[in-house]
Amino acid sequence: MIxxxxxxxxxxxxxxxxxxxxxxxxxxxxxxxGPNGAGKSTLLSMVSRLLDxxxxxxxxxxxxxxxxxxxxxxxxxxxLKQSNFMNVRLTxxxxxxxxxxxxxxGRLNAEDMRIIDQSIDYMELADIQHSFLDELSGxxxxxxxxxxxxxxxxxxxxLDEPLNNLDMKHSVQIMKILRRLxxxxxxxxxxxxxxxxxxxxYSDRIVALKNGRVVKxxxxxxxxxxDSLKEIYDMDIPIKQMSNCRICVYFNS
Amino acid sequence: MRDSVKLIILYAAAAxxxxxxxxxxxxxxxxYALPRRGVxxxxxAITGVAIAYATxxxxxxxxxxxxxxxxxxxxxxxxxxxxLIIFFLGSTxxxxxxxxxxxxxxxxxxxxxxxxxxxxxxKKGQRPVYFLLLVGIIVGTFFGSISTFLxxxxxxxxxxxxxxxMFASFNNVNADLxxxxxxxxxxxxxxxxxxxxxxxxxxxxxxxxxNLGVPYDRLVKQTLVLSSVLIAVSTALVGPxxxxxxxxxxxxxxxxxxxxxxxxxxxxxxxxxxMLIGGQWIVExxxxxxxxxxxxxxxxxxxxxxxxxxxxxxxx
Numbered sequence: 051m052i053x054x055x056x057x058x059x060x061x062x063x064x065x066x067x068x069x070x071x072x073x074x075x076x077x078x079x080x081x082x083x084g085p086n087g088a089g090k091s092t093l094l095s096m097v098s099r100l101l102d103x104x105x106x107x108x109x110x111x112x113x114x115x116x117x118x119x120x121x122x123x124x125x126x127x128x129x130l131k132q133s134n135f136m137n138v139r140l141t142x143x144x145x146x147x148x149x150x151x152x153x154x155x156g157r158l159n160a161e162d163m164r165i166i167d168q169s170i171d172y173m174e175l176a177d178i179q180h181s182f183l184d185e186l187s188g189x190x191x192x193x194x195x196x197x198x199x200x201x202x203x204x205x206x207x208x209l210d211e212p213l214n215n216l217d218m219k220h221s222v223q224i225m226k227i228l229r230r231l232x233x234x235x236x237x238x239x240x241x242x243x244x245x246x247x248x249x250x251x252y253s254d255r256i257v258a259l260k261n262g263r264v265v266k267x268x269x270x271x272x273x274x275x276x277d278s279l280k281e282i283y284d285m286d287i288p289i290k291q292m293s294n295c296r297i298c299v300y301f302n303s
Numbered sequence: 304m305r306d307s308v309k310l311i312i313l314y315a316a317a318a319x320x321x322x323x324x325x326x327x328x329x330x331x332x333x334x335y336a337l338p339r340r341g342v343x344x345x346x347x348a349i350t351g352v353a354i355a356y357a358t359x360x361x362x363x364x365x366x367x368x369x370x371x372x373x374x375x376x377x378x379x380x381x382x383x384x385x386x387l388i389i390f391f392l393g394s395t396x397x398x399x400x401x402x403x404x405x406x407x408x409x410x411x412x413x414x415x416x417x418x419x420x421x422x423x424x425x426k427k428g429q430r431p432v433y434f435l436l437l438v439g440i441i442v443g444t445f446f447g448s449i450s451t452f453l454x455x456x457x458x459x460x461x462x463x464x465x466x467x468x469m470f471a472s473f474n475n476v477n478a479d480l481x482x483x484x485x486x487x488x489x490x491x492x493x494x495x496x497x498x499x500x501x502x503x504x505x506x507x508x509x510x511x512x513x514n515l516g517v518p519y520d521r522l523v524k525q526t527l528v529l530s531s532v533l534i535a536v537s538t539a540l541v542g543p544x545x546x547x548x549x550x551x552x553x554x555x556x557x558x559x560x561x562x563x564x565x566x567x568x569x570x571x572x573x574x575x576x577x578m579l580i581g582g583q584w585i586v587e588x589x590x591x592x593x594x595x596x597x598x599x600x601x602x603x604x605x606x607x608x609x610x611x612x613x614x615x616x617x618x619x
Contacts, residue, residue, distance in 0.1 A: 100513050124516030131510045137366050138506045138562040148504060152516040156500035202515070 051076055052097065052127075052206060052240075057106035059092055066092045068262040069106070076205075079232050079239045081249040081270075084259035085283060090242045091210050093259065097240075098129035098208050110206065124152040128204040130195055132214050136183070142194045143179040146170055149201030169201040173227065189220030196227065207231065209241045213248065221245075225252045250274045251295045258282045274298065306559055306566050313573035320581035327588065344580060345485065346476040346541060351551075351575030353488045353537040356495065357530035358548030359555070359568050363506045364523045368556065369611060370436060371548040372534045375420070376443035377413050378543040383446040384412050385468040390453045394464040402477040409539035417531035421524065435527075471542035471597035473583055484540050488533060495529050498522060499564040506562060544597050546604025551575045553611060 052074040059067045067089040074080050082090040095101035097108050099115060108115040110126055146169055150162040158166075170179050173193045183191055192212060199207055209228075213221040229252055231237045243249045249256055249270070256273040258266035265282055266273050273279075274296045279287045287300045325340050361372045388398050388405075398404050420442070424435050454465055501522055505512045512519050555571035582596045 098514070100510055120513075120518045121516035124514060129510070129514045136507060137363075137368065139560065140507075140562055144562065148507065148511070148515060151504055156503065199514075 051111065052238075053109040053112075054093070054097060055107050055109070057093065057096055057103050057108065059089075059096060059101065060104050065262050067096065070259070070262070070264055072257055072264060072267060074206075074238065074240055075255065076238050077232060077236055078254040079228060079241065079252060080255045080257060081253035082240070082242045082257050082259060083244075083246055083249050083282070084265075087261075088259040089262040090259050094129070094208055094210050094240065094242055095131075098127060099123060100129060100131070121152050121155075124202070124204070126204050127206040127208065128199045128202045129208040129210070130199050130212065131210045132212075140183055141180050142175050142183065142186070142197070143170065145183060145194055146175075146179075146197045146201050149198040149203075152202060165203060166201050169197045172200055173197040188215050189217070189223070192216060192220070192224060193227075196224065200231070204237075206238045206240070209239065211242050211244060213243065213245065221248065228252070246274070246279070246298050246300070247295075250298060271296075306561055306563075309559065310566070310569055310573065313570060313577070317573055317576035317580065320577055320584060324580050324584040324587075327584070342476060342478045342481055343473050343583070345481045346473055347579040347583060348576060349481065349484050349488050350471075350537040350541050350544070351579050352492065352572050353484075353533040354544070354548045355551050355555075355571035355575045356492060356568055357533040358552040359564065359571050360495065360502055360526050361530045362552055363502050363564065364526050365433075365436060366506075366508065368553060369549070369608070369615070371545075371552070372530045373538075373543065373545050373548065374436070374443065375417070375439035375531070376446060377417065377531065377534050377538060378545055379443040379446035379450065380413055380416055381409055381538050381543055382465075382469060383450045384409055386450045386453045386457075386465050389461050389465050390457055394461050399464065402480060406477075406480050406483075406539045410535050413535035413538065414532055417535070418528065421527055468542055470595055470601075471544040472595055473541055473579075474592075474595075476541060480540060484536050487536050491529050491533050495526070498526070499568070502526075502564040503562055506564075542597065544600055546601050546608060547575070547578075549611075550600070550604045550607055551578065553607070 054070060054072045054074070057067060057070045058065060070089075070093055072093075082094065084090055092101065096103045097115075110118075110123075115123065143166070146166050147158060147162075149169065150158060150166065154162050170176055173196060175190075175193060175197055178186065178190060183194060186194065196209075196212065199209075207228075212224055212228075216224065225248055228239050228241065232239055232254075241253070243253075253270050255268065256266065256270050257264060258273060258278070260282055266278050274289060276287055276289055279285065279289075279298065283300075285300060286303050287298045288303065290297045290299055321344060324344060325337065329336055358371050362368055362370070388396065392398060394400075398408060420438065421435075424438065454462055457465065501512075501517050504515050504517050505519065505522065507515075509519055551571045551574040552567075554574050555567050558574075559566050559570050561567060578600070579596070582599060586592065586594060586596045586599065
């Protein structure tokens, strides 16, 4: 379990995240939702040590994150930000191999190779594993980055808006893979999402933030209802039940 | 495998130029000319290794392929220091005439400047590396302007001494300093070489590097200091060669197309050796000293720099 306690981040005097306390349960998909500027990405960055928190603490399975060594931490928690510009030209396989860095420090052994092959197969990248990243479409590239995180083989996987700039087909593909990671490999996934319908359909728990504070935290079915969404987004959003999915119809509200 | 073949070819070419430079036209003067040529070759090798290594790792941590450590104001600080000494103390003062004193003074001033700059910037908390570059460029321009101002006031004969220092030259390097520099450069490279695997990861960007357990902030600081020391030593030894690092680093990126720093740096060092030793041989035997190597390098480098800028702006 990841325990976030009283975590705050200030830019100047403005609190971007203010005294946030959240528990992230093992073996579940937890989605962070909320309006722009709610502090979702900042919170995720602080949990994953990309950003130093001003106050508060983060515990991963009861160990204080700040007291952990860099490479120990990176064997237990991985983070993927929106895939951004890179200066180097890498093939898919080379990128995935970097996922083994915390374990092998660049000297890949047979075990590492096996895990790299598995991760590539898992993301169905075998056909394009020798293509360069800059020759791929956005969806393929995103899959390559997720494959790297799978090769890193951590208990906790944090993803910051992995569906950004992806079309419907690829978004669904990625979300299904994350679901499989949790159901088949027993990983714990934390994900920042913009589209509440993806959060509604795929996640087990939802944490809603607004103005740097947690306004809702609970199982998905407790959050996806018109009253809670009104509180989070200040919008009247009707909910429609379609087969097993609860869909928020926010387009004309 | 193909990278290793390329490296072998590169170093074979470097060895050929080295042999040519040492033995071509020696006319049996083993006692007089050979040791003197040997010192020059050693000086060129030290400069080549220092600049190639410093530039490649500097470009990795700053995530760019155009700016070099010289841009951080070290070159212009060196010129300012030389100008100040000659302006205030005159060209016959011990700090000008005695090469050892001048060398130690220059290295000390450049390293202290770099440390102060980093100290000041890192004390203020998390700053992006771009902020550091910006400050470096502004400080560099400032130093350059002061130097130019003093140079116009100076006596024309004294100015000739300053002008001597404005361009790198391998023709009058001091043998004692060569060994001292070799020691310093060797220590820096030994410290740095163990971190090259981390450099491979850092080239993927800060977010990914931190995710993969690289102690990013500590390594970036260490590397900045290391590359400043290397540039300071090579500048004090032969003088500033502004565009040299840019050429060898980018040629190595193009030639090897690898992300492995062990390959990129070894390649860049090979390129430096060929360009410096081969270039110096051409300057001495073909142009018969009618120009200096650093003029040619800065000319070729400047053209290459403009080409890189145009290429980058087209791809963006």
